[in-house]
Amino acid sequence: MQATETDTRSGNGTGEPSRIPVVLTINGTERRLEVEPWTTLLDLLRERLDLTGSKKGCDHGQCGACTVLVDDRRVNACLTLAVMLDGASVTTVEGLAQDGQLHPVQDAFVEHDAFQCGYCTPGQICSAVGLLKEGRAQSDDEIRELMSGNLCRCGAYVNIVAAVRQVMDGTGAGR
Amino acid sequence: MNRFSYVRPDAVAAAVRERASDPGARFIAGGTNLLDLMKYDVEAPSRLIDITRLPLRDIQEIDGGLRIGALVPNSDLAYDPRIEERYPLLASAILAGASPQLRNMATTGGNLLQRTRCVYFYDTATPCNKRTPGSGCSAIGGINRQHAILGASEHCIATNPSDMGVALAALRANVRVAGPDGERTIPFSEFHRLPGDEPQRDNNLAADELILSVDLPAEHFAANYTYLKLRERLSYAFALVSVAAALRLEDGKIAEARLALGGVAHKPWRDEEAEELLRGQPAERASFEQAALRILSGARGFGENDFKIELARRAIVRALEQAAAGTPQSQSDKRVQ
Numbered sequence: 001m002q003a004t005e006t007d008t009r010s011g012n013g014t015g016e017p018s019r020i021p022v023v024l025t026i027n028g029t030e031r032r033l034e035v036e037p038w039t040t041l042l043d044l045l046r047e048r049l050d051l052t053g054s055k056k057g058c059d060h061g062q063c064g065a066c067t068v069l070v071d072d073r074r075v076n077a078c079l080t081l082a083v084m085l086d087g088a089s090v091t092t093v094e095g096l097a098q099d100g101q102l103h104p105v106q107d108a109f110v111e112h113d114a115f116q117c118g119y120c121t122p123g124q125i126c127s128a129v130g131l132l133k134e135g136r137a138q139s140d141d142e143i144r145e146l147m148s149g150n151l152c153r154c155g156a157y158v159n160i161v162a163a164v165r166q167v168m169d170g171t172g173a174g175r
Numbered sequence: 176m177n178r179f180s181y182v183r184p185d186a187v188a189a190a191v192r193e194r195a196s197d198p199g200a201r202f203i204a205g206g207t208n209l210l211d212l213m214k215y216d217v218e219a220p221s222r223l224i225d226i227t228r229l230p231l232r233d234i235q236e237i238d239g240g241l242r243i244g245a246l247v248p249n250s251d252l253a254y255d256p257r258i259e260e261r262y263p264l265l266a267s268a269i270l271a272g273a274s275p276q277l278r279n280m281a282t283t284g285g286n287l288l289q290r291t292r293c294v295y296f297y298d299t300a301t302p303c304n305k306r307t308p309g310s311g312c313s314a315i316g317g318i319n320r321q322h323a324i325l326g327a328s329e330h331c332i333a334t335n336p337s338d339m340g341v342a343l344a345a346l347r348a349n350v351r352v353a354g355p356d357g358e359r360t361i362p363f364s365e366f367h368r369l370p371g372d373e374p375q376r377d378n379n380l381a382a383d384e385l386i387l388s389v390d391l392p393a394e395h396f397a398a399n400y401t402y403l404k405l406r407e408r409l410s411y412a413f414a415l416v417s418v419a420a421a422l423r424l425e426d427g428k429i430a431e432a433r434l435a436l437g438g439v440a441h442k443p444w445r446d447e448e449a450e451e452l453l454r455g456q457p458a459e460r461a462s463f464e465q466a467a468l469r470i471l472s473g474a475r476g477f478g479e480n481d482f483k484i485e486l487a488r489r490a491i492v493r494a495l496e497q498a499a500a501g502t503p504q505s506q507s508d509k510r511v512q
């Protein structure tokens with residue numbers, strides 16, 4: 001599904017001439033965009049591309065609500081400048097499901113009730129997908145430590161660990 | 176965030192030229208410290224020089240040691256098999272810092288140049304000599320639980336928050352830099368500065384110098400080491416006190432010792448006399464107590480952080496015991512054995 005879209009929305013009224021062309025592949029779709037250098041990846045996703053799954057909790061790298069995958073690595077979108085990603089591939093929570101099927105981590109979060117308000121959840125899920133790709137966590141202690149960049153105000157941590165554990169062990173009830 | 180222009184040079188010389196031609200410009204690598212500060216208007220660069228496409232991403236063998244490119248991400252460094260096997264102290268210290276996401280972004284050079292700082296440094300409504308020289312230090316007589324107990328001055332009592340830097344101090348790394356006049360190498364102990372009467376300067380790098388690599392010497396202490404980090408919660412918090420300890424043991428005696436502290440000073444704190452004191456001593460508690468007393472001999476609290484002196488003393492002894500026993504602190508199961 002390689003569509004190419006060109007963003008045609010224009011300036012932000014500052015009179016700055018400094019929009020810079022970048023090519024980003026976002027959830028599998030190549031997008032040619034022009035961005036001001038001060039636009040963070042998080043603001044680009046939420047404010048211009050209507051991908052509001054990634055959340056802005058702190059905007060300072062402290063909470064993990066903005067976690068997305070850049071070239072398959074989990075990062076904080078709030079501390080990433082979009083212009084610096086020219087050529088990169090970005091996956092947000094909206095891009096995890098394939099062919100109408102939830103990603104196994106999404107299934108596991110549902111199965112384990114790994115959330116309450118859901119605000120931290122897109123970041124938790126992207127972070128867990130990153131953690132599984134890294135393959136460093138074995139024990140529950142290691143899952144907790146390697147998920148520590150994602151805070152949950154509702155305190156759903158116990159069920160989040162159980163959900164990640166289930167995918168890691170491949171013991172999901174669904175598939 | 177202020178408005179700025181953006182360039183992305185693909186050669187070191189071009190990056191250095193850009194920086195030299197505009198005093199308001201800043202290099203940006205992982206961006207995790209610089210953008211954080213820009214969002215608080217503590218930094219407001221006229222131009223960002225994106226150095227992430229420079230060819231500084233390799234880890235190479237040199238003289239029995241390793242040369243770590245300035246752009247190697249913290250997570251790649253910590254999980255590199257050569258680092259895990261030969262410099263586990265460095266891997267452990269890196270994994271004790273920040274979060275997995277931040278470590279994926281943060282670079283080797285950027286980590287060393289993250290600002291020595293405190294809460295007031297971030298708050299532009301308060302006086303801070305580091306942010307605005309001459310305005311005063313809000314932490315002296317203010318909130319100073321996180322602050323320095325060693326090497327502070329009446330102008331600034333902030334601490335350097337890098338965990339990686341504490342291990343690099345213990346390992347006696349060198350920092351290789353490039354400037355308009357060529358390259359030079361700075362021993363790690365001379366890289367960061369104490370605040371003195373110029374707290375705005377965290378290190379001895381010139382404004383137009385770029386870090387190329389961090390070079391690790393051959394001696395790596397893979398058998399007897401630990402990185403012990405004590406903080407307000409078990410993960411994802413800056414150190415109150417951290418200790419990098421490394422020993423080379425021969426017949427139960429200490430042939431060589433390395434000891435560096437984090438969270439206690441404006442720079443990663445090392446004391447050669449304390450290391451010297453351990454040499455030739457039996458690897459046991461009494462020797463460790465002596466070294467702890469020596470390294471903390473000039474320690475002084477500022478009220479809320481008085482507890483750090485005793486905390487540091489105990490942490491040093493415990494860390495040296497962990498190192499001697501070959502039972503390094505786990506960075507996932509945080510129980511201190």
Ligand SMILES: Cc1cc2nc3c(=O)[nH]c(=O)nc-3n(C[C@H](O)[C@H](O)[C@H](O)COP(=O)(O)OP(=O)(O)OC[C@H]3O[C@@H](n4cnc5c(N)ncnc54)[C@H](O)[C@@H]3O)c2cc1C
Binds near residue numbers: 210211226287413
């Ligand atoms: C929420 C949070 C928690 C954190 N917790 C910890 C922690 O527990 N322990 C810890 O150690 N750290 C912690 N950090 C700090 C983190 O490790 C640093 O922000 C990071 O290492 C900086 O690297 P960077 O590549 O992102 O630097 P950048 O932000 O890109 O740059 C930092 C500075 O270095 C300069 N610079 C970068 N590269 C070079 C170069 N090659 N040559 C010359 N100048 C250069 C830049 O101009 C800038 O001034 C935390 C950060 C956050 C946001």
Ligand code: SF4
Binds near residue numbers: 304333
């Ligand atoms: S300790 Fe240093 S950084 Fe903190 S307020 Fe004082 S001068 Fe500023």
Ligand code: FES
Binds near residue numbers: 055056065077078079
């Ligand atoms: S919004 Fe990015 S870490 Fe909180």
Ligand code: FES
Binds near residue numbers: 116117120121153154
């Ligand atoms: S579910 Fe509410 S913050 Fe995590």
